[in-house]
Amino acid sequence: MSGGPLVVVGAALLDGGRLLAARRTGPPALAGGWELPGGKVDPGEGERAALVRECREELGVEVELLQRVGGDWPLPPSAVLRVWTARVVAGVPAAGPDHSELRWLDPGDWYGVAWLDADLPVVRAVQALAGPAA
Numbered sequence: 001m002s003g004g005p006l007v008v009v010g011a012a013l014l015d016g017g018r019l020l021a022a023r024r025t026g027p028p029a030l031a032g033g034w035e036l037p038g039g040k041v042d043p044g045e046g047e048r049a050a051l052v053r054e055c056r057e058e059l060g061v062e063v064e065l066l067q068r069v070g071g072d073w074p075l076p077p078s079a080v081l082r083v084w085t086a087r088v089v090a091g092v093p094a095a096g097p098d099h100s101e102l103r104w105l106d107p108g109d110w111y112g113v114a115w116l117d118a119d120l121p122v123v124r125a126v127q128a129l130a131g132p133a134a
């Protein structure tokens with residue numbers, strides 16, 4: 001055991017003023033909620049490498065990570081979410097088994113989906129970073 005909290009990494013994929021949201025298929029308590037694509041960091045894996053891997057596996061795209069968004073966002077009861085803004089550099093995001101739907105949210109419509117509780121403050125922070133266009 002390496003100690004410390006379980007780390008989940010998430011990507012705030014931006015395209016112009018649009019933000020990519022992904023609707024979870026499971027587990028039941030989270031199904032239907034919208035999140036930032038990502039997942040758990042594997043043992044011994046770097047966090048940024050994990051996020052690039054998760055975007056490749058979940059969305060089928062290559063991404064470039066840009067800027068860290070805040071610090072540790074709590075995922076009760078015992079995990080933390082670490083988030084980077086990012087952009088797609090190859091491919092077009094497509095939903096795999098983890099997501100029932102992907103949606104590029106237009107500027108002004110970033111709160112038009114039911115974000116998971118943990119993600120709402122993160123989206124606000126991304127908006128503050130991304131500027132008034134978002």
Ligand SMILES: Nc1nc2c([nH]c(=O)n2[C@H]2C[C@H](O)[C@@H](COP(=O)(O)OP(=O)(O)OP(=O)(O)O)O2)c(=O)[nH]1
Nearest residue numbers: 008009010035036037038039040075081116118119
């Ligand atoms: N990926 C992601 N997970 C989030 C977000 N917000 C949030 O509460 N979570 C929670 C949901 C899950 O309990 C956990 C991440 O698990 P996951 O299922 O996405 O991770 P994973 O892809 O590595 O999945 P697995 O290997 O366990 O199947 O964090 C978010 O924005 N992105």
